[in-house]
Amino acid sequence: MEKDNQEIKDLINSFNENEYFDFVNLHIHSKYSDGAAEFADIINQAHDLGFRKIAICDHNTVEGHKMFRDNILMTGVEFDCWCGYVFMHLLAYGIDVENPILTRFMAKSKQETEMDIVRIFSRRNVKKLIEAIHQSGGIAVLAHPACCWAIDLDKFVQKLISYGLDGIEVFYPYKRHRKIFKFHTEEKVREIADKYNLIKTGGTDCHTRNIL
Numbered sequence: 001m002e003k004d005n006q007e008i009k010d011l012i013n014s015f016n017e018n019e020y021f022d023f024v025n026l027h028i029h030s031k032y033s034d035g036a037a038e039f040a041d042i043i044n045q046a047h048d049l050g051f052r053k054i055a056i057c058d059h060n061t062v063e064g065h066k067m068f069r070d071n072i073l074m075t076g077v078e079f080d081c082w083c084g085y086v087f088m089h090l091l092a093y094g095i096d097v098e099n100p101i102l103t104r105f106m107a108k109s110k111q112e113t114e115m116d117i118v119r120i121f122s123r124r125n126v127k128k129l130i131e132a133i134h135q136s137g138g139i140a141v142l143a144h145p146a147c148c149w150a151i152d153l154d155k156f157v158q159k160l161i162s163y164g165l166d167g168i169e170v171f172y173p174y175k176r177h178r179k180i181f182k183f184h185t186e187e188k189v190r191e192i193a194d195k196y197n198l199i200k201t202g203g204t205d206c207h208t209r210n211i212l
């Protein structure tokens, strides 16, 4: 049975676009994956800087969330997975980090939280993963869609929606995003988000010691 995830949807929908990056950042990495910052230090920085909400989304792990809870912190994780022949990153928010179904999809080794070369061999299937995210009370969000390898992003998102996709990462630094070649434009991503009424999320995908 799926848990109710309306609360997390309402919370994310309550964020204003111009709050992103300075007051809300829903995509931060810590040392639990390939980030440079200590998990607890990210939380402290967010408080000191006057953030409203942050989400730490380490690659394929929620170990940090099992150790630290805070009212400024939303639970999150960024999974490597495949949708057919398309390799993609899927963010999950508002999940129960102890959920046994979702736990099966977590990294089996430290390397699987850090190394691109290991992570690309992920066997996670996006359809099953979205089901597990919903069963753990969370929502599923397509990460940095402009980097998506799909030729037709609109069709690709439609497919993900048929599997239960809830949202799409719209607010992020497109130009300086991880030096990865961009296949799609910001305008296209916004258009698709509106067209399918997807929840719009945002974050910097920060891997550095300081979150600002």
Ligand SMILES: [Zn+2]
Residues within 6 Å of the ligand: 078, 089, 143, 144
């Ligand atoms: Zn990513």
Ligand SMILES: [Zn+2]
Residues within 6 Å of the ligand: 027, 029, 078, 205
């Ligand atoms: Zn990321």
